[in-house]
Amino acid sequence: MAVLTDTLRLTETFLSLQGxxxxxxxxxxxIRTAGCDLxxxxxxxxxxxxxxxKHSLDDIVAGIPEGVTLVQITGGEPLLQKEAVIELIKRLSAEYAVLLETGGHRSIEGLPPATHIVLDIKLPGSNEAHHNFADNLPFLKSSDEIKFVIADRRDYEAARSWINEHRLHQLCxxxxxxxxxxxxxxxxxxxVIEDRLPVRMQLQQHKLIWDPNRRGV
Structure with missing residues (x-):
């Protein structure tokens, strides 16, 4: 009988450009995992x-196309299946650069050091700003990324407060x-310009290239 770390429940896998x-x-x-508690x-x-x-980790690894050097594990919320995700990262990191995007509300402690973490800090416009995202800050590396998704001016001011109060620009x-x-x-x-905020502003490139509602890109 397969142990917990042998399989991952996935929504989809696809090859595209990182957006x-x-x-x-x-x-x-x-690699998009299934299930989210946000x-x-x-x-x-x-x-x-x-x-x-459910897919076996062996099948997931075998399904990565030739010529790929970058793999992103996203969701859903990948850390709902944390032990299997850790095992998958261990298998991938010898050959691929591995990104993991998480909602930020579940602990990232124990993720392999090679993991490039993209951690969301949710703002009021998401309706999920009440989680204790600060608990994860000690586990971030300087090479990791914190992402703020901004819906309005209130969200922007909340992000600015996070950055200033926690000196996040010195963290990652x-x-x-x-x-x-x-x-x-x-x-x-x-x-951002007016406040000289120490961030990289980004647009979701895949939504500019393809139809914003298209899946698998």
Whole structure:
């Protein structure tokens, strides 16, 4: 009988270009886990909240196409299946650069050091800002990224408070991203410029290249 770490419940896997963060524009193979215990108002992958199909880690690794050097584990919330995710990262990290994107509310303690962590800190516009994201800050590396998704001015001010109060720019790399279709990128850009905020503003590149509602990109 397979042990817990032998399988992962997945929503989908696909090859595309990385749409966000410091790896934006690079060829990337995405492994999207199924299941999420957050209900962010602006979530664009709500189809991954439930369901999914179990896959063996062997099959997942074998399914990575040739010519790929970058793999992202995303969700859903990958850390709902933390032990299996850790095992998968261990198998992948000898051959691939591995990104893991997490909602930030579950502990990242114990993830393999080779993991490039992209950790969301949820803001009021998500309806999930009440979680204790600060508990994860001690486990971040300088090479990791914190992402703030901004829906409005209140979200921006909340992100600015997080950055200033916790001196996040001294901890790791910082990203701010406008909620697609809800806030003008030019507004967010102007606020960042006015405050000299030490962040990288980003747009969701995949939504500019393809239809914003298209899956598998």
């Amino acid at each position: 966000e963060g410091e790896h934006a524009g690079l060829l990337c193979y995405f 209900r962010c108002r602006w979530c664009d992958t709500d189809y991954s909240w439930t369901g999914g199909v 790399k910082l990203l701010v991203s406008p909620v697609f279709g809800e806030i003008a990128p030019s507004d967010l850009a102007q606020w």
